[in-house]
Amino acid sequence: MKKALHIYAVNGKTNSGDFFLGPATKHRFEAMIDDTIEWSNFNVRTLVTEKEISLFNEYDYIVIGGGGLFLPDTNPNMVSCWQWACPVELMKKITSKVFVVGIGWNHFYGQDITMPDRNSNQSIPQRLEIFKKNIETLIEISQSFTMRHKGDVREIKKIIDPSFHNKVEFDFCPVIGYIEEKYKKDFKSGNLITFEIKDDRPNRRYFKKNRNDFYIELLYYIKQLILSGEKIAVMSHDGSVSFARFLQSQKIPFILLNNTIANQDKTIENYSMVKKLFCTAGHSQMTAYALGLDFYSLINHDKLQFFLEDTGMLKEDRFCLINEHSLIERLI
Numbered sequence: 443m444k445k446a447l448h449i450y451a452v453n454g455k456t457n458s459g460d461f462f463l464g465p466a467t468k469h470r471f472e473a474m475i476d477d478t479i480e481w482s483n484f485n486v487r488t489l490v491t492e493k494e495i496s497l498f499n500e501y502d503y504i505v506i507g508g509g510g511l512f513l514p515d516t517n518p519n520m521v522s523c524w525q526w527a528c529p530v531e532l533m534k535k536i537t538s539k540v541f542v543v544g545i546g547w548n549h550f551y552g553q554d555i556t557m558p559d560r561n562s563n564q565s566i567p568q569r570l571e572i573f574k575k576n577i578e579t580l581i582e583i584s585q586s587f588t589m590r591h592k593g594d595v596r597e598i599k600k601i602i603d604p605s606f607h608n609k610v611e612f613d614f615c616p617v618i619g620y621i622e623e624k625y626k627k628d629f630k631s632g633n634l635i636t637f638e639i640k641d642d643r644p645n646r647r648y649f650k651k652n653r654n655d656f657y658i659e660l661l662y663y664i665k666q667l668i669l670s671g672e673k674i675a676v677m678s679h680d681g682s683v684s685f686a687r688f689l690q691s692q693k694i695p696f697i698l699l700n701n702t703i704a705n706q707d708k709t710i711e712n713y714s715m716v717k718k719l720f721c722t723a724g725h726s727q728m729t730a731y732a733l734g735l736d737f738y739s740l741i742n743h744d745k746l747q748f749f750l751e752d753t754g755m756l757k758e759d760r761f762c763l764i765n766e767h768s769l770i771e772r773l774i
Contacts, residue, residue, distance in 0.1 A: 446471065446478045446503035447538075449526065452485045457618065457680040458701035458709050459725025463508050465545050465706070466620035471505050474541075476745060479503070486735030488516040490528035495535050504540045506580075508590060508615050510548025510724070510745065512598075514569070518558035540586040542580065544615045546724075547594035551765070552650045555601070560643065566573070567759045574601050581606045582662075586612035589654065610708075614752070617725060621732035628703050629733045632715035634697060635667050636676040639740070641682035647742035650765035651656075655690045659769040661721075664694060675699050675715065679723045728737035731755075740749040740764055 448468060451460045466484070472479055482501070488494065498504055511525040517701075521527040548553075555573045556565040577598065581587050589595050591610045599607050637660065644653045664674055674696040676686040681702050689696055699712040710733070713719075719730045719737040724745045730737035731753065737747045739761040747763075750756040762772040 443479050444477060444502040445482070445500070446505055447482050447484050447498060447501040449484045449486050449504065449506045451509055451525075451628050452483045456702040456704070458677065459723065459728075460509060460562050461704050462617045462620065462706065463615075464726070464730075466616040467505060467508050469620050469623075470543060470616035471503070471541060475503075476531070479664070486511060488527075488528075488544070490532055491520065492532065499535075499537045501538050504536060505537045506540065506542045506545070507588075508544035508546070508617070508720075510556070510655040511545030512546065512594075513548045514553070514555050514558050514573075515560040520566075520572060521567075522570065522576040523555055523558070524576070528576070530575055533576070533583060536583060540580070540584045541581075544585050544613055545594075546589055546591045547597045548619075548745060549597070550610075550643055551649050553647060557583050559577075561608070561645065570601070574603075576679075578602050578606055581609050584609070587611065590615040591745060591748035592752055593744060598703070602658060611722040611750075612752075615725075615728055616617070617730050618732045621710070621729055624706075626733055629687050629710070629735070630714060631715050631717055631735050633673060634699075634715050635664075635697065636677050636716045636719045637664075637673045637685060638677040638679050638719060638723055638726045639682060639685035639722040640679070640742075641684050648764065656764060656769065657685060660685070661689070661692055661774045662770060664689070668694075677712065677716070677719070677721075677726065678702060679726050738762075740769075 450463055468481055500750045514523055517525045519527040521529050540643055554565055557563055588607055588611045595610055598610055612721050675698050677699040680700050701712055703711045708718055713733055720740055720743055721727050722740045726747055727739055727749060728739055741747050741761050742764040750761060762769050
């Protein structure tokens with residue numbers, strides 16, 4: 443049996459999207475090569491040294507992804523300037539076959555690869571060239587290199603040399619096909635109008651709108667839903683709780699659906715309680731799509747818009763650009 447090392451956010455168990463990426467990416471890769479694999483895992487945020495390269499070369503395959511790994515601020519470093527901190531000179535020593543699967547660009551509004559600080563736009567210009575050389579090397583040594591949105595492909599092509607463009611391909615995040623295959627057939631939706639609102643990087647998500655104002659607009663809409671007889675839920679995709687606390691402060695009755703449980707079946711069971719999902723997380727949107735569950739995108743990150751474009755669902759009754767549109771006008 444062939445052996446493969448899966449390099450991804452191994453410790454992302456409290457994020458339901460990252461948690462599904464483990465089995466989903468392995469499933470996608472085995473289907474790609476038409477073989478069963480003996481798997482080991484490696485944390486993508488570990489600094490790669492000669493020791494790690496020796497480990498990598500013990501495997502037949504190295505599989506990197508999926509996930510939004512091209513963020514500059516989640517694992518800030520001056521080695522690669524993205525989450526996998528593997529120096530170019532060491533990457534070239536990898537003798538195993540390398541596959542990059544469904545990786546994401548994942549930059550927030552106003553952010554570029556030169557900005558390693560989560561809370562500011564402080565730029566280190568030399569990071570761009572470090573990132574460029576690192577990614578070009580990775581593309582060069584890879585058997586295949588796929589990104590999860592066509593918008594992601596467009597963004598990376600703005601940086602890398604045109605000679606590498608034809609090796610970067612679009613392929614949906616592996617979570618979509620995995621959930622479709624495993625859960626869609628028997629899935630039935632519930633009766634809860636559900637809101638999933640991310641907490642991280644509010645300074646980037648709400649650059650033209652105050653977050654509290656956004657919550658107040660949602661509150662007005664939720665009150666109208668309750669008056670019409672709807673039941674409300676808040677879904678926590680990754681431990682985000684500020685919107686739930688806001689609704690509690692306003693004495694709004696709701697059910698909390700906690701997906702930070704590192705359990706596939708229980709997470710899908712939470713989705714089965716949902717009638718319609720209003721979401722700000724890319725993987726919540728993808729999961730709803732995979733299950734055939736009705737959803738509405740509260741877009742405060744490009745990746746949500748990219749996904750709607752990729753699926754032909756960028757239609758006025760399906761999304762609101764939080765920083766551009768009047769939320770109430772769009773919803774009502």
